[in-house]
Amino acid sequence: MSSETKTDNSHLNGEERTSAFTHKMVRLEDGLSLECGEHIPLLEIAYCTYGQLAPARDNAILICHALTGDQYVAEKNPLTGKPGWWSRMVGPGKPIDTDRFFVICSNVLGGCLGTTGPTSLRAEAGAAWDSDFPQITMNDIVAAQVKLIDHLGIGRLFAVVGGSMGGMQALTWIARYSDRVFAALPIATSPYHSAQNIAFNEVSRQAIFADPDWHKGRYRDFGAIPARGLGVARMMAHITYLSEEALNRKFGRRVRQAGVTLDTFLFGEMFEVESYLRHQGSTFVRRFDANSYLTITRAMDYFDLSADFGGDLSLPFKDCRTRICVVSFSSDWLFPTSQSRVLVRALSRAGANVSFVEIESDRGHDAFLLEEPDLDRTIHGFLDGAAEHAGLKKVQN
Amino acid sequence: MSSETKTDNSHLNGEERTSAFTHKMVRLEDGLSLECGEHIPLLEIAYCTYGQLAPARDNAILICHALTGDQYVAEKNPLTGKPGWWSRMVGPGKPIDTDRFFVICSNVLGGCLGTTGPTSLRAEAGAAWDSDFPQITMNDIVAAQVKLIDHLGIGRLFAVVGGSMGGMQALTWIARYSDRVFAALPIATSPYHSAQNIAFNEVSRQAIFADPDWHKGRYRDFGAIPARGLGVARMMAHITYLSEEALNRKFGRRVRQAGVTLDTFLFGEMFEVESYLRHQGSTFVRRFDANSYLTITRAMDYFDLSADFGGDLSLPFKDCRTRICVVSFSSDWLFPTSQSRVLVRALSRAGANVSFVEIESDRGHDAFLLEEPDLDRTIHGFLDGAAEHAGLKKVQN
Numbered sequence: 151m152s153s154e155t156k157t158d159n160s161h162l163n164g165e166e167r168t169s170a171f172t173h174k175m176v177r178l179e180d181g182l183s184l185e186c187g188e189h190i191p192l193l194e195i196a197y198c199t200y201g202q203l204a205p206a207r208d209n210a211i212l213i214c215h216a217l218t219g220d221q222y223v224a225e226k227n228p229l230t231g232k233p234g235w236w237s238r239m240v241g242p243g244k245p246i247d248t249d250r251f252f253v254i255c256s257n258v259l260g261g262c263l264g265t266t267g268p269t270s271l272r273a274e275a276g277a278a279w280d281s282d283f284p285q286i287t288m289n290d291i292v293a294a295q296v297k298l299i300d301h302l303g304i305g306r307l308f309a310v311v312g313g314s315m316g317g318m319q320a321l322t323w324i325a326r327y328s329d330r331v332f333a334a335l336p337i338a339t340s341p342y343h344s345a346q347n348i349a350f351n352e353v354s355r356q357a358i359f360a361d362p363d364w365h366k367g368r369y370r371d372f373g374a375i376p377a378r379g380l381g382v383a384r385m386m387a388h389i390t391y392l393s394e395e396a397l398n399r400k401f402g403r404r405v406r407q408a409g410v411t412l413d414t415f416l417f418g419e420m421f422e423v424e425s426y427l428r429h430q431g432s433t434f435v436r437r438f439d440a441n442s443y444l445t446i447t448r449a450m451d452y453f454d455l456s457a458d459f460g461g462d463l464s465l466p467f468k469d470c471r472t473r474i475c476v477v478s479f480s481s482d483w484l485f486p487t488s489q490s491r492v493l494v495r496a497l498s499r500a501g502a503n504v505s506f507v508e509i510e511s512d513r514g515h516d517a518f519l520l521e522e523p524d525l526d527r528t529i530h531g532f533l534d535g536a537a538e539h540a541g542l543k544k545v546q547n
Numbered sequence: 548m549s550s551e552t553k554t555d556n557s558h559l560n561g562e563e564r565t566s567a568f569t570h571k572m573v574r575l576e577d578g579l580s581l582e583c584g585e586h587i588p589l590l591e592i593a594y595c596t597y598g599q600l601a602p603a604r605d606n607a608i609l610i611c612h613a614l615t616g617d618q619y620v621a622e623k624n625p626l627t628g629k630p631g632w633w634s635r636m637v638g639p640g641k642p643i644d645t646d647r648f649f650v651i652c653s654n655v656l657g658g659c660l661g662t663t664g665p666t667s668l669r670a671e672a673g674a675a676w677d678s679d680f681p682q683i684t685m686n687d688i689v690a691a692q693v694k695l696i697d698h699l700g701i702g703r704l705f706a707v708v709g710g711s712m713g714g715m716q717a718l719t720w721i722a723r724y725s726d727r728v729f730a731a732l733p734i735a736t737s738p739y740h741s742a743q744n745i746a747f748n749e750v751s752r753q754a755i756f757a758d759p760d761w762h763k764g765r766y767r768d769f770g771a772i773p774a775r776g777l778g779v780a781r782m783m784a785h786i787t788y789l790s791e792e793a794l795n796r797k798f799g800r801r802v803r804q805a806g807v808t809l810d811t812f813l814f815g816e817m818f819e820v821e822s823y824l825r826h827q828g829s830t831f832v833r834r835f836d837a838n839s840y841l842t843i844t845r846a847m848d849y850f851d852l853s854a855d856f857g858g859d860l861s862l863p864f865k866d867c868r869t870r871i872c873v874v875s876f877s878s879d880w881l882f883p884t885s886q887s888r889v890l891v892r893a894l895s896r897a898g899a900n901v902s903f904v905e906i907e908s909d910r911g912h913d914a915f916l917l918e919e920p921d922l923d924r925t926i927h928g929f930l931d932g933a934a935e936h937a938g939l940k941k942v943q944n
Contacts, residue, residue, distance in 0.1 A: 345794035345820045346786065352821040353783045356828070360775035362759040378757035386750045386783055389743065394883070397742035403851055421848065423742045424749040431753070451818065454800055483880070486791070 171228055173198050173221050173257070173264055176301050182259070182266075182294055188284040192273045195298045196264025197221050197256035200240060201248035203304070209542055210304045211246060211533075212295060213255040214312030214319035217446055218384075218438055220263045223255045224248070229263070229437050235519060245530040250537070250544075251308065258319075259294040260286050260445040266294075268367075268441030281367020281441055288453045292322040299330070306330050308540060309533060313337040313518035314485065315446070318453050321493070324474060325455055325466040333536035335529060337477040338518045340489035341463055341496065342454035347484065350390055351447040354383035358440050367441055380440045381431030388430045393481035393514030397423060456496075463496035470497070473539065474504040475532040477525065479517040505532070568625055570595050570618050570654070570661055573698050579656070579663075579691055585681040589670045592695045593661025594618050594653035597637060598645035600701070606939055607701045608643060608930075609692060610652040611709030611716035614843055615781075615835055617660045620652045621645070626660070626834050632916060635923075642927040647934070647941075648705065655716075656691040657683050657842040663691075665838030678764025678838055685850045689719040696727070703727050705937060706930060710734040710915035711882065712843070715850050718890070721871060722852055722863040730933035732926060734874040735915045737886035738860055738893065739851035744881065747787055748844040751780035755837050764838055777837045778828030785827045790878035790911030794820060853893075860893035867894070870936065871901040872929040874922065876914040902929070 178193040198221045203210060213223055213236065224240040226233060240246045240253055257265035260283065268283040299307065310331050312320040317339025324334045340347070358364055361379030365372050389397075401423035459465035474497060478490035487508050497504040509524045511517040518525065575590040595618045600607060610620055610633065621637040623630060637643045637650055654662035657680065665680040696704065707728050709717040714736025721731045737744070755761055758776030762769050786794075798820035856862035871894060875887035884905050894901040906921045908914040915922065934941075 342800065344791060345798045345800065345818075346789075346791045348800070348818050349786045349794060349820050349824055350783075352818070352824055353779060353786065356775075356782060356825070357754055357757070357779045360754070360779055361757055378753075382750060382754045382757055382779070385753060386747075389746045389750065392743075394741060394743045394880075397746060401742045403739065403742065403745070403854075421742075421745050421749070423746050427746055427749055428753070457800075483791075 171196070171264060172225065175264060176298060178297055178301070182290065182297065184284055184290045185287045186285050190266060190284070192266070193259075193294060193297065194264065194266050194270065195256050195259075195294060197254060197298060198223060198225065199255075200224050200253040201251055203252040203302070204543070207304050208306070208308060208540065209250065210252045210254060210299075210302075210307050211309045211311060212299065212307050212323075213240070213246070213253060214295070214310065214316035215255060215258065216312075216314035216316050217387075217450065218434070218443075219316065220261070221255045221257045223253065230433075238521065239526070239529065245526045246311065246533065247530075250542070251533075254298070254302070256295060256298050258315075258446065259291045260442055260449065262439035262442040267439070268445055269439050278370060279441075280370055283441060283445055286445060286449050288318050288322050288449055289326065291449060292319050292326065295319070295323075296327060296330075306332060308542065309333040309335065309536065311335040311337070311529070312339070314339055314515065315450055317485075318450065321455060324470050324472040328467075328470040328472050331472045332540050333473040333475075333533070335475050335477065335532060336493075337525075338479055338482055338485050338515055340485045341493045342456065342489075343451050344489065348451045350386065350484075351451050354387060354447060355444055357382040357386070358444060364440070367444075369440065375435065376440045377432075377435040380435045380438070380443060381428075383443065384434040384438075385427040385431040388427060390484045391514060391516040393483065393512055395481060395512040396514050396516075399512075401426060463492065464499035467497050467500035467502050470500060470502045472502070473536050474502060475528065476504060476506045477518075477528055478506075478508045479511045479513070479515070479522075480508055481512045482515040482517065484515040568593070568661060569622065572661060573695060575694055575698070579687065579694065581681055581687045582684045583682050587663060587681070589663070590656075590691060590694065591661070591663050591667065592653050592656075592691060594651060594695060595620060595622065596652075597621050597650040598648055600649040600699070601940070604701050605703070605705060605937065606647065607649045607651060607696075607699075607704050608706045608708060609696065609704050609720075610637065610643070610650060611692070611707065611713035612652060612655065613709075613711040613713050614784075614847065615831070615840075616713070617658070618652045618654045620650065627830075635918065636926065642923045643708065643930065644927075647939070648930075651695070651699070653692060653695050655712075655843065656688045657839055657846065659836035659839040664836070665842060666836050675767065676838075677767055680838060680842055683842060683846050685715050685719050685846055686723065688846060689716050689723065692716070692720075693724060693727075703729060705939065706730040706732065706933065708732040708734070708926070709736070711736055711912065712847055714882075715847065718852060721867050721869045725864075725867040725869050728869045729937050730870040730872075730930070732872050732874065732929060733890070734922075735876055735879050735882050735912055737882045738890045739853065739886075740848050741886065745848045747783065747881075748848050751784060751844060752841055754779040754783070755841065761837070764841075766837065772832065773837050774829075774832040777832045777835070777840060778825075780840065781831040781835075782824040782828040785824060787881045788911060788913040790880065790909055792878060792909040793911050793913075796909075798823060860889065861896035864894050864897035864899050867897060867899045869899070870933050871899060872925065873901060873903045874915075874925055875903075875905045876908045876910070876912070876919075877905055878909045879912040879914065881912040 173196045181191040182193045224234040257263040260267045310320045310323045317336035320336040358379040361376035363374040364376040404422045456463040478487040494506040570593045578588040579590045621631040654660040657664045707717045707720045714733035717733040755776040758773035760771040761773040801819045853860040875884040891903045
């Protein structure tokens with residue numbers, strides 16, 4: 151095992167490729183055995199930490215990131231130059247208070263920001279995995295996190311927190327490793343991917359496959375990236391992250407002047423929402439790998455906690471002792487409140503200690519990433535109460 | 548002017564290309580002047596009719612089709628071999644009763660089933676318009692229908708009926724030609740395209756542009772069609788036509804065995820909803836032209852009845868004397884009830900004769916095409932009452 155900062159980011163373009171990564175790395179030579187039966191011989195996990203691990207090693211919070219998130223929760227992202235994706239939530243005196251808690255976030259297995267994934271070098275082959283990377287599941291993603299926690303010498307996490315796909319990981323933790331998690335906050339998530347969720351992901355994948363630069367996943371051998379397909383995938387996904395109200399408020403039907411080119415003009419104008427989506431698509435392809443996108447979206451689609459229990463969603467939580475707070479947003483139509491209610495009912499049937507908060511917001515799924523004071527209060531309050539029950543020391547003022 | 552059945556369908560593949568069209572054609576040598584300032588020198592309109600025009604010429608109903616619809620409302624579609632898209636609604640003794648009414652449906656301007664559009668031969672050039680086809684608007688689409696109605700010698704339509712984009716045409720009729728329409732039924736539609744509507748259409752277009760067979764719209768010169776891009780566009784659009792509930796009921800998370808190929812397998816399986824969407828995409832590209840798709844989706848995006856009235860949606864209906872029944876479906880998230888309410892309030896402010904029915908259905912936007920007895924009763928009842936007010940003769944039994 152070693153801590154290092156290098157990672158293979160040759161799938162990235164231009165200036166990003168030269169950026170210095172500031173995350174920590176753990177290199178696990180025993181690898182990881184996957185649910186599909188394959189074994190990854192070398193498992194590397196890239197992660198960031200904030201705050202100090204208490205001597206009792208009882209104050210660690212694992213934050214699980216979403217589909218296109220990363221480990222840069224609360225510091226400048228070296229790829230994009232932007233603040234960490236949850237800087238407003240994590241830090242000294244913030245709802246997830248790094249004066250009190252030791253916060254860990256690792257890039258997910260299958261990702262493209264340092265943790266073993268399609269862009270990683272395959273030790274025995276001397277080349278990247280690319281499209282040969284095996285199909286992973288949410289259980290595999292969490293199993294890699296367990297190895298990290300073991301490596302850090304943490305027997306039990308104080309909490310696991312995650313939104314969207316991060317929430318799926320939080321749910322997997324409490325379903326499979328409940329004795330290792332005191333509290334959990336699954337936010338804007340679902341215990342299974344619905345037919346509509348799968349449908350949108352499938353269209354994303356088809357958009358990538360339709361790109362001539364896809365080359366059946368061997369695009370790096372051709373010095374190419376399927377940027378157009380991946381861009382379309384991201385544009386479509388981005389619509390699902392926002393509510394109709396948010397889009398209307400943000401853009402409405404406002405138009406801007408556009409160069410009169412074949413694919414942009416409508417009386418020489420284009421709608422602002424079109425311009426915005428194109429920007430979303432084009433910036434995304436500079437920071438994300440297409441094979442990672444395919445690998446992780448499939449893991450999401452396959453996610454269904456009740457699958458191994460004959461469809462009974464209470465059974466995976468039968469022995470769950472974790473304190474749980476489920477959070478949904480009223481205008482989230484990707485992971486609607488109705489899915490959270492199904493989850494909460496199942497947890498209740500299992501006798502779990504669960505509370506549920508639906509936050510009124512008109513900003514859709516992405517609300518969990520945005521300025522939502524009710525979310526701040528919910529997270530802070532829940533963690534504070536749980537810390538008291540766990541007997542954690544208060545911050546010295 | 549002449550009636551004929553030939554049309555240019557060389558954008559279609561295989562067996563479809565040899566199918567005999569059964570629609571009527573009108574050829575208008577004075578063409579059509581468009582809102583963008585261009586003039587189409589030759590306007591051809593392909594249409595179907597059902598029932599008999601009464602001697603008083605007062606029983607005509609114009610049905611306006613949706614984005615990917617066509618004129619084959621109530622007879623076998625010669626391209627697909629399937630029954631007409633509204634066979635269950637239109638026919639003898641049906642809610643739109645062809646024993647009583649003379650029903651007309653024309654392929655929209657910009658379409659690809661016989662009416663002048665990108666695939667039509669450009670008289671002066673000796674070749675098809677393809678991507679040179681000018682950008683049309685909903686006003687242009689309706690102006691072409693007005694020419695057809697003039698040609699048929701009909702001074703005033705008894706009714707205009709349409710769902711989705713067909714509803715936009717119905718609204719355009721009553722905003723611009725109210726004196727020529729006694730009654731109107733805009734169904735599952737909106738007086739403007741919202742930011743979310745535009746966003747989905749824009750992703751569709753980007754998917755087409757990303758296809759290497761797109762060739763900047765000159766694909767027919769290359770003997771190609773952008774089938775993959777158009778397929779992705781259709782797959783995505785199809786998700787928006789269905790509700791989450793409908794997708795769950797129809798497919799849930801059921802899987803089927805799939806050949807283990809790079810782009811389909813997940814432990815050798817694929818979800819049924821994936822298979823269904825792929826089928827939707829691949830059959831669509833055999834019957835629809837990509838340039839038509841681009842042209843018509845842009846016309847939809849540009850649709851906003853209040854645009855010329857400083858955003859006041861009541862003004863276009865100021866002198867409206869048409870009897871109107873607005874219909875929405877509770878689970879339609881593409882054209883949600885909230886948009887119909889905005890329309891109904893504007894019509895009320897304008898002093899129009901408007902009623903409004905929200906039909907409870909969990910089948911989403913496509914409900915207007917499906918077996919929904921409440922819709923049948925609403926349409927039949929509204930038309931029956933309007934016919935009485937219009938002094939139309941009852942059917943002889």
